[in-house]
Amino acid sequence: MSNVSKVPRRSLFDRLFEPPRIGAMAPGAKIIVYTLLLAWSAFVLFPIYWLLITSVKTAADVNAGPFFIPFVDFTPSLHAWRELFIVDYADTLRAYVNSLIISLAATALAVLVGSMAAYALARIRYQPNLITILIFILTMTAALFAVFSYGVDWRIVLVVGVGIFYFFSKAVASRVKVPLANGDILFWMISQRILAPIVVVVPIYMMFQSVRMLDTHLAIILTYAVVNLPIVIWLMYDFFNSIPKDLEESAQLDGATMIMTFREVVLPLSRAGLAATTLLVMILCWNEYLLALFLSTAKAQTMPILVAAMNAGERGILWWSMSVVIIVMIIPVVFMAIVLQRYISKGVLLGAVKG
Amino acid sequence: MSTDMSSASETDTLTSDAKRLSIRKMNKHYGDFHAVKDLDIEVEPGEFLVLLGPSGCGKSTALRMIAGLEEITSGEVIMGERDVTHVLPKYRDIAMVFQSYALYPHKTVAENIGFPLKVTGVPLEQRNQAVLDAAAQVQMETLLERYPRELSGGQRQRVALARAIIRRPSAFLMDEPLSNLDAKLRGFMRAELKHMQHELGVTTIYVTHDQIEAMTLAHRVAIMKDGELQQLGTPAEVYTNPTNLFVAGFMGSPPMNFIEGTLSQGSIQVGNDKIFLQGAQEGTAVTMGFRPEDADVVEAGEGRFDAMVYTAEMTGDLTLVTVKHGQSILTIKMPKDFVVDYDQKVGIQFDSGLSYLFSTSDGSRLKAIVVDS
Ligand SMILES: Nc1ncnc2c1ncn2[C@@H]1O[C@H](COP(=O)(O)OP(=O)(O)O)[C@@H](O)[C@H]1O
Ligand SMILES: [Mg+2]
Numbered sequence: 001m002s003n004v005s006k007v008p009r010r011s012l013f014d015r016l017f018e019p020p021r022i023g024a025m026a027p028g029a030k031i032i033v034y035t036l037l038l039a040w041s042a043f044v045l046f047p048i049y050w051l052l053i054t055s056v057k058t059a060a061d062v063n064a065g066p067f068f069i070p071f072v073d074f075t076p077s078l079h080a081w082r083e084l085f086i087v088d089y090a091d092t093l094r095a096y097v098n099s100l101i102i103s104l105a106a107t108a109l110a111v112l113v114g115s116m117a118a119y120a121l122a123r124i125r126y127q128p129n130l131i132t133i134l135i136f137i138l139t140m141t142a143a144l145f146a147v148f149s150y151g152v153d154w155r156i157v158l159v160v161g162v163g164i165f166y167f168f169s170k171a172v173a174s175r176v177k178v179p180l181a182n183g184d185i186l187f188w189m190i191s192q193r194i195l196a197p198i199v200v201v202v203p204i205y206m207m208f209q210s211v212r213m214l215d216t217h218l219a220i221i222l223t224y225a226v227v228n229l230p231i232v233i234w235l236m237y238d239f240f241n242s243i244p245k246d247l248e249e250s251a252q253l254d255g256a257t258m259i260m261t262f263r264e265v266v267l268p269l270s271r272a273g274l275a276a277t278t279l280l281v282m283i284l285c286w287n288e289y290l291l292a293l294f295l296s297t298a299k300a301q302t303m304p305i306l307v308a309a310m311n312a313g314e315r316g317i318l319w320w321s322m323s324v325v326i327i328v329m330i331i332p333v334v335f336m337a338i339v340l341q342r343y344i345s346k347g348v349l350l351g352a353v354k355g
Numbered sequence: 356m357s358t359d360m361s362s363a364s365e366t367d368t369l370t371s372d373a374k375r376l377s378i379r380k381m382n383k384h385y386g387d388f389h390a391v392k393d394l395d396i397e398v399e400p401g402e403f404l405v406l407l408g409p410s411g412c413g414k415s416t417a418l419r420m421i422a423g424l425e426e427i428t429s430g431e432v433i434m435g436e437r438d439v440t441h442v443l444p445k446y447r448d449i450a451m452v453f454q455s456y457a458l459y460p461h462k463t464v465a466e467n468i469g470f471p472l473k474v475t476g477v478p479l480e481q482r483n484q485a486v487l488d489a490a491a492q493v494q495m496e497t498l499l500e501r502y503p504r505e506l507s508g509g510q511r512q513r514v515a516l517a518r519a520i521i522r523r524p525s526a527f528l529m530d531e532p533l534s535n536l537d538a539k540l541r542g543f544m545r546a547e548l549k550h551m552q553h554e555l556g557v558t559t560i561y562v563t564h565d566q567i568e569a570m571t572l573a574h575r576v577a578i579m580k581d582g583e584l585q586q587l588g589t590p591a592e593v594y595t596n597p598t599n600l601f602v603a604g605f606m607g608s609p610p611m612n613f614i615e616g617t618l619s620q621g622s623i624q625v626g627n628d629k630i631f632l633q634g635a636q637e638g639t640a641v642t643m644g645f646r647p648e649d650a651d652v653v654e655a656g657e658g659r660f661d662a663m664v665y666t667a668e669m670t671g672d673l674t675l676v677t678v679k680h681g682q683s684i685l686t687i688k689m690p691k692d693f694v695v696d697y698d699q700k701v702g703i704q705f706d707s708g709l710s711y712l713f714s715t716s717d718g719s720r721l722k723a724i725v726v727d728s
Contacts, residue, residue: 246457249424254471254522255445264474268461 048330055080055323062319080320094299095306096328101217102302103285106224111278113225114232117189119266121182121233122240123248128185130178132169139165186237193230197290205294215297223291228281235280239273240266275343283333303329373400373558374435374525376421381430383416383582390416392582394430398526399574401556403549407569408579409605414562417579418528421560423447434525450519452529456511458503464490464514465499471522489521492551509540516548520555527552527559533568545571566606570594578602600718603644603711609675611644612685615715626680628660632712635723640715643725647688650705652676652695658702664695678703 010018016028025033054062056076067073084092143161146152204223205214213219243266251261267274289304296305303325310322376398383391391413398404406414419425421432423444431440439447450471458467466473469486477485490496493513503511512532519527532548533541549572552559563569569576570590578585578593578601586598597603603611614630616623617640622631635641655661662680674693677686678701687703695701707725714721 244455244457246453246455247459249422249444250451250453250457251459251470251474252424252444253422253447253449253451254474254518256470256474257445260474264470265459 051323051326054319055327057320059320080318080324084321084324092306092325092328095301095303098217098296098300099286099303099329100332102220102224102300103282105217105221106228106285107278107282109221109225110228110232110281111274114229115236115270115274115277117229118233118236119240119262121186122237123245126180126182126185128180129173130180131176132173133180135168135173136165139168186233189230189233191230193227193234197227201291201294204291208295214295215300217300220292220295220300220302223295224285224288227291228284231284232277232281235277236270236273239270239277243269271343275340279336279340279344282336286329286333372525373556375400375433376526376558376560377431377433378417378421379431379433381417381420381432382428383413383420383425384428390582391420394579394584396577396584396587398558398560400558403552403559403561403572403574405569405573405576406560406562406579407566407576407605408564408585410564412579413582414564414579415530416582418451418530418560418562422449422451422528448525450522450524450527452515452519452527452532454531454534456503456515456532456535458511458514458518460503462502463499464495464501464503464506467503467514468495468499468517468521471518475522485521486517489517492520493517493547508536509544512536512544516551520551520557523555524557527557527561529559529561531563532561534563534565541568548572567608570606578605580605597711598720600642600644600713600720603713603720607646609647609686609688611646611711612650612683612687614643614680614683614685616641616643625660626662630659631726632723633726635712635721639721641721641723642713642715642718644711644713645705645709647675647686649709650685650687650703652678652687652689652693653702653704655700655702658704661700661702664697664699664701666697667693667695676701 017026019026053068053070053076056070056078057065057067057074058077058079061067061074070076139161143157146157147154208214208219247265247269248261251265252258256264287304288302289308292302292305293308296302307322307325307329310318310325378394378396378398381391381394382389394417396404406417408414416425420427423439423442427440431438433439434447434449459470462470465483465486468489469482472482472485486499487496490499493516495510495513495517498506498510503514506514512535515532533544536544545568561572573590575587575589576593577587580601586593586602588596593602594606597606600613604613614623614625616625616630618632618635618637620637621633622629623641623643630643632641632643651658652664660680662678662685665677665679665684667677668675669691671691673691674689675686676689676693676695677684679685680703685703707727710725712721712723712725713719
């Protein structure tokens with residue numbers, strides 16, 4: 001009687017790798033998993049620890065190193081902090097404020113414009129004709145050439161251009177149709193991001209040079225916003241698509257205007273997506289180096305440029321100063337992540353409940 | 356007593372306010388696909404009309420065109436005196452209940468119910484009173500502060516209904532509102548819905564693929580197939596007098612029994628037996644139908660034709676006897692104490708006046724009748 005229901009005896013090794021209960025983890029697996037997690041945490045956190053201690057090392061300690069433990073291996077000193085925040089505070093502060101202004105403004109602009117574009121793409125069916133678009137681009141190019149290379153009066157070009165565009169779109173585009181759909185528009189937008197920024201950095205530089213906007217906040221803000229627009233559109237398009245259409249249709253039938261529907265229904269439901277997108281774009285702007293390098297020289301310099309500058313002095317790489325700058329650079333991003341994380345996890349819960 | 360009086364007078368005024376809804380030659384094309392074909396329906400003021408048809412036949416599309424959520428390819432929708440064919444949904448004064456309920460997950464029950472009044476700018480106090488009234492009508496007044504995720508399916512359904520009735524719209528549109536509920540609750544909500552529609556007297560179009568729902572709820576049923584209206588009539592009319600094979604087969608549970616044959620020498624051959632018809636042309640392929648409740652299982656040789664018992668199911672109030680005959684499976688409703696054996700040879704008897712004849716080729720109802728010899 002007893003034999004039938006008994007689980008056969010198992011060796012210690014077997015029991016080590018078998019869950020003790022349903023839904024629990026085997027002790028052996030637990031040990032392995034936690035060991036891996038600890039190793040990974042150490043791997044990820046060590047650079048931050050290294051930054052912190054390097055920022056309080058003297059040049060001699062850095063060069064004689066490696067020293068790991070403050071007060072034991074070496075005597076910490078605040079000389080790098082003092083230098084950046086008391087002696088050179090104007091430069092540091094300016095770069096910091098620049099970075100803040102540029103990142104916040106560019107993120108706000110990209111998220112605002114991008115989410116509106118994404119909403120339109122998710123909810124309205126577009127059927128543009130590729131031929132019309134090509135005619136438009138050709139006419140536009142010809143017009144710009146006429147104005148800038150041949151000095152034709154822009155008013156004449158405008159009138160003639162509109163006329164030519166109208167004629168050809170009537171004559172050709174109404175006969176030959178290569179219809180595009182929302183998916184094509186979306187892909188075109190995303191393809192703008194597939195292009196590496198290095199490819200367009202010289203034209204962008206020349207463009208801002210010709211309108212005398214180099215080294216201004218506005219130039220960098222606009223560039224960052226445009227560069228990040230595809231990411232916003234892509235992420236938010238997916239997000240808006242995940243909101244059941246019924247909700248908006250119901251709101252419309254109940255008498256809500258489009259704006260009200262957006263404010264009362266769509267916006268509260270997309271808070272999580274907006275928070276995640278904002279955080280991502282913010283981080284991308286905050287860390288951006290290449291475009292900032294081209295577009296700013298002094299006044300509009302951002303933090304990444306300042307960090308890089310620590311490498312360029314005649315005294316060699318200033319590891320201690322660089323560490324200080326990087327530490328203060330990390331702080332706002334961590335702060336943003338903590339603030340926005342609340343919305344992200346809350347939003348995931350909300351989204352899990354349909355209808 | 357005074358409340359009774361006031362609610363009665365309220366019902367009266369509402370009924371007299373109810374709007375007629377005319378759908379005229381309504382069409383919908385999705386590219387090359389013709390989803391709704393020349394739909395023509397006059398919904399009387401205060402009527403409960405059910406659009407019935409199998410999945411994919413264009414019911415939802417038709418309803419959404421009436422609501423203004425879907426563009427109409429051609430045709431007209433007229434509410435009362437107003438042509439609303441190209442009017443935005445929010446100006447149509449229509450409330451819709453969706454299959455998914457479409458409750459706002461981030462709003463409480465009270466906020467959900469009050470939403471139609473909020474967006475139309477009704478002052479808060481008046482709105483709160485209306486929310487209480489509407490919630491009371493669906494017995495949800497104790498759960499006003501909950502969120503939709505904290506409600507059961509039936510409760511969500513009630514919230515959706517309350518949100519539809521709070522505004523006293525000119526018409527209700529409902530797209531399979533009960534199909535997400537379990538069978539028992541569905542029956543119960545069906546009765547409530549019918550009662551509420553009667554009390555409010557609002558013109559209602561209700562979409563379903565469930566013919567029992569259609570029979571029990573409707574003043575009139577409109578049966579659709581492949582985007583085309585097949586028959587429009589009271590439940591009794593479409594049940595007892597179907598215009599074609601499709602309607603005959605769609606209405607009723609279990610469905611009508613069909614036997615196919617070709618008319619020769621005034622009869623069709625059913626196994627070894629002949630069934631005589633009158634009024635049909637020689638050589639036409641006909642389908643004969645009779646309802647499970649209109650036939651009887653009798654001793655072999657004593658019916659119109661013989662068949663083998665396939666199985667018998669006691670459902671409680673009656674016994675469903677399924678017999679097999681050639682390719683066709685036929686079901687007969689018998690009293691609950693009726694007993695037969697598997698594979699027993701039995702006769703099937705039915706009243707000639709309660710049988711139907713259709714053309715097998717196009718499904719149309721034939722004028723022909725079954726005769727006794
Ligand atoms: N947006 C659309 N594009 C193309 N075809 C559609 C679209 N919406 C519905 N259809 C088609 O129209 C037909 C009717 O759909 P629907 O009205 O939803 O059917 P029902 O509600 O009766 O099940 C279906 O065959 C469906 O595939
Ligand atoms: Mg449907």
